[in-house]
Structure formats: C-alpha cells, structure tokens
Amino acid sequence: MIKVLVNGAMGKMGKEVINAVNECEQTTLACAVDIMGDGITILKDLKSAIESTKPDVVVDFTQPSAIFENAKTCLNSKISVVIGTTGLSEMQINELQRLSKETGAGCFIAPNFSTGAVLMMKFAKLAAAYFNNAEIIELHHNQKKDAPSGTAIKTAQLMAEANSCFTLGNCPETETIKGARGADANANIHIHSVRMPGFMASQEVIFGAMGQTLKIRHDSTDRKCYMPGVLLAIKYVVQNRTFIYGLDKIME
Ligand SMILES: NC(=O)c1ccc[n+]([C@@H]2O[C@H](COP(=O)([O-])OP(=O)(O)OC[C@H]3O[C@@H](n4cnc5c(N)ncnc54)[C@H](O)[C@@H]3O)[C@@H](O)[C@H]2O)c1
Numbered sequence: 001m002i003k004v005l006v007n008g009a010m011g012k013m014g015k016e017v018i019n020a021v022n023e024c025e026q027t028t029l030a031c032a033v034d035i036m037g038d039g040i041t042i043l044k045d046l047k048s049a050i051e052s053t054k055p056d057v058v059v060d061f062t063q064p065s066a067i068f069e070n071a072k073t074c075l076n077s078k079i080s081v082v083i084g085t086t087g088l089s090e091m092q093i094n095e096l097q098r099l100s101k102e103t104g105a106g107c108f109i110a111p112n113f114s115t116g117a118v119l120m121m122k123f124a125k126l127a128a129a130y131f132n133n134a135e136i137i138e139l140h141h142n143q144k145k146d147a148p149s150g151t152a153i154k155t156a157q158l159m160a161e162a163n164s165c166f167t168l169g170n171c172p173e174t175e176t177i178k179g180a181r182g183a184d185a186n187a188n189i190h191i192h193s194v195r196m197p198g199f200m201a202s203q204e205v206i207f208g209a210m211g212q213t214l215k216i217r218h219d220s221t222d223r224k225c226y227m228p229g230v231l232l233a234i235k236y237v238v239q240n241r242t243f244i245y246g247l248d249k250i251m252e
Contacts, residue, residue: 003030005055013061020227030055080106106237113229120218128159131207139194147193160186
C-alpha cells in the first residue's frame with residue numbers, strides 16, 4: 001500500500017486527490033496538510049507532517065509561490081514528490097532535478113495531469129506530419145489569468161517538432177480588426193483563446209488540407225479528469241524514484 005501525503009488538502013485539487021487516494025486500492029492517505037488546516041485533522045506544517053507520518057510520497061497542489069520550497073522540503077527528507085502545482089521556473093525545475101538525483105527521491109512534475117489532454121497533444125503531433133495547415137482553439141473559464149493556455153503553447157511546440165511550416169497556401173491576409181487571426185505561435189500555428197463561463201478547459205486542434213479537415217478535441221468538464229494521471233504518477237514515482245517532467249513521458 002502506498003502512503004500518500006496530500007499537500008494543499010483543502011484546495012479544489014487537494015480534495016479530489018484525497019478522494020482518489022481513498023478510492024484507489026493501492027494507495028492510502030497518510031496525512032492531509034494545508035496552511036489553512038486546523039492543525040489536528042489537517043496538519044499545517046509540511047516538514048513536521050512528513051517526519052511524523054512518514055509517507056511514501058507527497059502530492060502537492062498548493063500555489064506557485066510555495067511549490068519550490070515544498071518540493072525541496074520533500075526531497076531533502078528523501079520523500080518522493082508528485083507536483084501538480086504550476087509556476088515553477090526552468091531554473092527551479094533544473095534544481096529539483098539535481099536534488100532528486102542527489103537525494104535518490106523521485107520528483108514527478110506535470111503541468112497537465114489530464115490523460116485525455118496528453119493524448120490530444122500526442123495525436124496532434126502525429127497528425128502534424130501530414131497536414132500543412134492547422135489552428136488551435138482553446139476555451140477556458142473566465143477566471144483564467146493567462147492566454148493562450150500552457151497546453152495550447154505546448155501543443156504548438158510538439159506540432160512544430162513534426163512539421164516546421166504551417167499556414168501554407170493562404171493568400172496575403174489583412175486583419176481589419178487586430179487579433180482576428182489569433183496569436184501566431186510556433187511554425188505559424190495560429191492560436192485562438194476563448195474565455196467565458198460554462199467552460200472549464202477545452203481545446204480543439206483543427207487540421208486542414210485540400211478536400212479534408214481533421215479535428216482533435218479534448219474537453220475537461222470536471223477536476224476528476226486529472227486523477228487517473230495523478231495516480232499513475234504516484235505509482236510510477238514510488239516504484240522508480242527518478243525525475244520526470246510531463247505525464248506524456250510515462251504514456252508511451
Ligand atoms: N497539473 C495539473 O494538471 C493541474 C490541474 C489543476 C490545477 N493545477 C494547479 O494546482 C494548483 C492548485 O490548484 P487549486 O485549484 O486546487 O487551488 P486552490 O486555491 O483551490 O487550492 C490550493 C490550496 O493550497 C493551500 N496552500 C497554499 N499554500 C500552501 C502551502 N505553502 N502549504 C500548504 N498548503 C498551501 C491553500 O490553502 C489551498 O487550500 C495551482 O497551481 C493550479 O494551477 C494543476
């Protein structure tokens with residue numbers, strides 16, 4: 001049985017992770033930690049919670065300003081960590097990779113734990129080799145602060161690895177209203193961002209060629225969509241105690 005400490009336990013993602021850990025036959029909840037905890041049923045201090053409950057792995061869904069210190073606390077205690085919290089810089093990721101190697105504790109970072117979104121990106125890369133025209137439409141709730149989404153940027157990067165020149169054959173274009181053609185990302189792939197209530201996180205990649213279009217679409221309608229990926233990461237990192245960036249690396 002894998003003992004899991006959930007950090008950020010009172011948050012939207014933390015609550016889902018606790019449910020998923022309780023429902024999975026191979027995992028059990030070692031401890032719940034949150035700075036907003038009451039100190040009794042939910043502990044407040046990660047380091048002392050690790051020392052007293054000795055988990056096999058910590059799952060962190062807290063906040064960007066806290067994640068680097070949290071991850072260092074886990075690794076320095078030789079406890080593997082699964083990181084869903086976003087906002088780590090490239091330098092910080094490199095430092096965590098170094099620390100994971102030095103301490104022998106695993107570190108699994110994934111900006112997107114949705115298995116469907118990872119497959120959408122893989123399928124888009126596959127299709128990109130066969131189409132010279134592709135655009136991405138990403139649709140999110142209206143409380144999302146950044147645009148385009150990290151997933152859209154990552155999708156365009158992967159597609160550009162398979163095909164370096166998109167939007168071929170279009171006539172010279174003039175935008176009569178600025179932004180009408182979206183943002184020009186990698187390899188001329190245009191990204192369009194929609195923000196409104198009613199969506200959680202969706203993305204459609206549209207490919208076009210003479211006489212055919214192909215649409216690859218993924219919709220996240222509930223935070224539960226992240227849980228199969230989180231559980232995969234927990235099991236992987238406990239077994240392998242290594243550094244991994246991206247759920248795609250274990251979904252070959
Ligand atoms: N990787 C993914 O697939 C994925 C999916 C969804 C959300 N996220 C990310 O996960 C993070 C959390 O998202 P959320 O929607 O659950 O946020 P949330 O605000 O609902 O929850 C965060 C929780 O963490 C607690 N917290 C903050 N700092 C802490 C600290 N230092 N120690 C312990 N607890 C702390 C807060 O009190 C809160 O209860 C965000 O960075 C978000 O972008 C990642």
